[in-house]
Amino acid sequence: MESRQLLDHVSLDHTLDRLAFEVYERHTDFDSLALIALQPRGTFLGKRILTRLQKISGHDHIKYGELDITFHRDDFRRREEVLVPASTNLDFNIEGKNIVLIDDVLFTGRTVRAGLDAMLDYGRPAHVELMVLIDRRFSRELPVQPDYTGRMVDVVSDETVKVQWSESDKDNQVILFGATKSA
Numbered sequence: 320m321e322s323r324q325l326l327d328h329v330s331l332d333h334t335l336d337r338l339a340f341e342v343y344e345r346h347t348d349f350d351s352l353a354l355i356a357l358q359p360r361g362t363f364l365g366k367r368i369l370t371r372l373q374k375i376s377g378h379d380h381i382k383y384g385e386l387d388i389t390f391h392r393d394d395f396r397r398r399e400e401v402l403v404p405a406s407t408n409l410d411f412n413i414e415g416k417n418i419v420l421i422d423d424v425l426f427t428g429r430t431v432r433a434g435l436d437a438m439l440d441y442g443r444p445a446h447v448e449l450m451v452l453i454d455r456r457f458s459r460e461l462p463v464q465p466d467y468t469g470r471m472v473d474v475v476s477d478e479t480v481k482v483q484w485s486e487s488d489k490d491n492q493v494i495l496f497g498a499t500k501s502a
Contacts, residue, residue: 325453325472325480326493334469335364338450339371341467342419351445353382353416357434358389358405361422363484364452368421382416384409388433407437414442419467423482425451428461453480453493 356365389404450467479496
């Protein structure tokens with residue numbers, strides 16, 4: 320399987336800073352802002368954006384939650400393996416809040432749709448924006464577009480985008496894996 324690096328650690332770090340600054344520029348009322356990361360992969364991005372946003376805004380109490388979408392997926396009953404849900408952590412009311420929904424890779428749009436469905440179980444926000452690190456823009460099955468995008472990539476259907484997060488936050492990167500070529 321061939322692979323190439325889309326973002327190395329340094330460029331990924333700059334991208335995360337830019338995304339946090341974009342949220343900061345659009346939102347002046349941090350009391351009505353909430354970041355909600357989609358479990359499981361969006362939480363890695365969500366925590367990093369929260370930390371950066373707190374630093375640049377000076378607000379330590381930005382609302383942040385993590386949302387499990389397992390039972391809202393449209394392929395929930397079609398999978399052979401047993402799906403194990405992650406925990407949902409929303410310790411605030413989303414009613415009337417400006418929500419930034421966060422996920423790592425936007426592919427078909429089905430995860431975002433499931434995230435919206437799951438989020439609405441907790442209330443009705445005033446406004447919802449979508450942040451993704453990677454937008455695979457030619458793979459969409461649903462009419463979903465991000466408001467905040469780290470990077471757009473054009474990939475074919477048999478290629479995979481993998482965001483690799485390290486615990487130490489020192490070796491993060493984004494890799495594009497292609498299908499193996501047959502001779």
